[in-house]
Amino acid sequence: MSGSAQSYHAHAHTSNSTTNSTSNNDNSSGKTMRRLGSASMFLFLILAAVVTLFPIYMALLNSVKTQGEMLTNILALPTTLEFGNYADAFRKTDYMRSLWNTVVVAAVGLAGIILFASMAGYKLSRTPGKLSSFLFGLFVMSTLIPFHSIMITLVRISSDMGLQGSAVGLGLLYIGLGVAVAIFLYHGFVKSVPKELDEAAVIDGCGEFKLYFVVILPLLLPITATIAILNMLWMWNDFLLPLLILTDFKSYTLLLSTNMLFGEYNNDWSAILASLVLAMLPVIVLYLLLQKYILHGISEGAIKS
Amino acid sequence: MMTTRTRKLKPSAMLLLFVLPALAFYCAFTLAPAIGGIWYSLTDWNGLNPAYRMVGFSNYVEAMGDRFFLKSLWFTFKFVAFMLVLQNAIAILLALFIEAMGRSRVWFRTIFFMPNMLSLIIGGFMWMFIFTRVFPYLADQTGWLLLDESWIGDPKYSFFSILALSLWGGVGYLMVIYIAALQGVPKTLKEAASIDGAGAFTLFRHVTLPMIYPALTIGVFLTLNSSFKVFDAVYSLTGGGPGRSTQVIAINIFEEAFSFSNRYGYASAKAMILFGIVMIITIIQLAVMKRREVRA
Known part of the structure; x- marks a missing residue:
């Protein structure tokens, strides 16, 4: 055509x-x-x-192959399905608990980042003046600092505060590390929300916090979705910070327990591969379901920041 | 009088109230550690001993003469250079080709972006299986000697294994950005150029490329930013080894602080050097690209 x-x-x-x-x-x-x-x-x-x-x-x-079958022909389809590998990996990584820990980390981090950053971004964008631009500059300034330049002191601070070894604690750290970029994105987006809305609500006798929660926050949904996707991916796939903070097996995330399995059973590829598939599973399923939003969020986030 | 004063006070008090939660977390977990990093880089703090002394810039001086640190710097620079060219070139190529497809484009986009959803720790272990199990098997079957090299154990080859893993994980991200940019190029422009007899390459060089220049700026920026800090890909494939032959800066800092010596002060100085490098290169890059963008 x-x-x-x-x-x-x-x-x-x-x-x-x-x-x-x-x-x-x-x-x-x-x-x-x-x-x-x-x-x-x-x-x-x-x-x-x-x-x-x-x-x-x-x-x-x-x-789904036995170790022996893997050795004889690595490319061939399996003759029998060996699901014992999965049972093995499930047990050795304590899968359900690792998954739960990962969800807790991401949920705590996400809730904090979205709530605190939208509040700050909204008010910073609406308030003119020196104080406002100073605070905004303070947040934006840090976006270039590589994580490795702060990790050593961060580990020290989190152990002093008793956050080490806890999934909730790690989630709290992510709030502090993630708000700056999110504030930047909210700050830009709020400019497109008409100011008249605020004024009308204030005249109606709406308090500042009520105005924010009832009127503003729902209007920020498009950028909130983008921020949620970007931060979710980051926290779910981050490895170095959990490695430093989550010091005992009970608090391990999926990546950490997979890494541990890999280190301990170095040559038992059947169990390792099964654990890799198990670790990938939640992400791949989510990706195939929400692909449209994820791809949109990625390009949006990259272009705006 | 009273009313005007409360009105004047109120906005900044409100502002602080709204900003406070974010500011508190940000100060505790980003700002304070950053300032702490600068401070500790001037000390001989070893992490275990609570007491430490100021040692001035001697950590920085030592780092500049540290053979392994300099080697990791060189290894990282080499990695960044390869990533910069290959990751952007492949991503643009994929984006161009996918945009030329019909209904299959959705499938291709889904597939190429998929590795980006996975951690490079997971990806690294999967590629480890390919390099150490599948390649030797294929070499046996086909007789291709290249497949039989030590792709993980020999630093000469494992550089390329790390590169392949990083490209596998990173190309899809940039591809999505380039696709978005290509969709912004007006069709009429391309049509006009091809009517004037422009071939595919000329079309790309003189019409498409200038139009996606802003996206290229983003692509280069993102590649620089992520590849200087590369950690996961190296950790999962070689762990920096054998010995310290494939150490990148981030691994070198990590080991200095948490594995070998616990020399927090010295490791902080190295981290500050990494920060400085990232800063300088980002500033240069943004300045250069901005100028070219204006000219184009």
Whole structure:
């Protein structure tokens, strides 16, 4: 369809211009060239997709094989399904508890970041003056500091405050690490919310906090979704901070218990691969369900910050 | 008189009330550790002993003569250079090709972005399986000697294993950004150029690329920012080894502080050097790209 439309354009062009004698020639070969190009692009994408999925496929495939079968043919489909690997991994990583810990960390962090950052971002955006821009600058300033430059002292502070070894404690740390970027995003978004709304509500005798919770917060939903997705992904997949903060097995997140299993059973690939699949599962399911929002949130967040 | 005063006071008091919770968390877990990091980098604090002395800039001087730290700097710079070119080039290529597809584009986008959803710890262990189990098997079957190299154990090759893992995990993110940018390029512009006889490459070089320049700025910025701080990919594949041959800056700092010596003060100085490098490069990059953007 688009090919014929283009050739129509090109044709119209040549008939109009008297000087271009070669372009007719170009056009007929250009069409086949374009088709060839499109086919080779498709082929390239297929190849890239195979490479991308290969490790995940191999992990899935070999997670249901016995160790012996894996050794004889690593690429073949399994002859019998060995779900014992999964039972093994489930037990060794204490899967349900690790999953629960991960959820707690992300929930505490997310709730704090969204609530506190939206409050601050909203008020900072609405209030003019030196104090407001100073505070905003204070938050924005830190976005360039690499995590490694603060981690050593952060570990010290969190152990002094008794947050070490607790999933809730880790969630609290994430609030402090995550609010700055979220405030920046809220600050920009609030500018698009008409000020007249605030004034009308105040005239109606609405208090400041009621105004924020009842009128403003629901209007911030689009940017809240973006912020929630970005922070959720970050906290769910972060490894270094949990490694430093969650010091005992009881508080391990999914990544930490998977890492531990990998370290302890270095050559038992059946159990390791099963644990990798188990660790991936929640994320992949969520991704396939919410893909549209996630991809939108990612590009939105990247462009705005 | 009274009313005007309360009115004047109220906005800033309200402001503080709204900002306070965020500010408290931010000060405790970002600002204080950052300032603490600068402070401790000037001391000989070892983490175990509560007492420490000020040692001035001697930690910084020592770091500049620390063979392993300098090696990790060099390794990181090499990694960043490769990532900068490859990650952006591959992401743009994928975005261009996907945008040229019909109905299959949704599938491709879903697949290429998927690794980005996973932690590079998980991804690293999966690739470890590929490098140490699948590759030797394939080498046996096909006789390709390249597959039989020590992709994890030999630093000459494991650099590329780390690179491959990082690209696998990172390309999809940039691809999404480039796709969004490409969708913003007006169709009429491309059509006009192809009517004028522009080939695919000329079209890209003179029409598409200038139009997606802002996205390229973001892509370069994000790549620089993440690859200087690379940790997970190295930790899961080689752990910095064998020996210290594949250590990146972040691993070197991590080990200095938490594994080998507990020299918190010295490790803090290294962390500040990393901060300085990231700052300088970001500023240079933003200045250069902004200038080119204006010209384009």
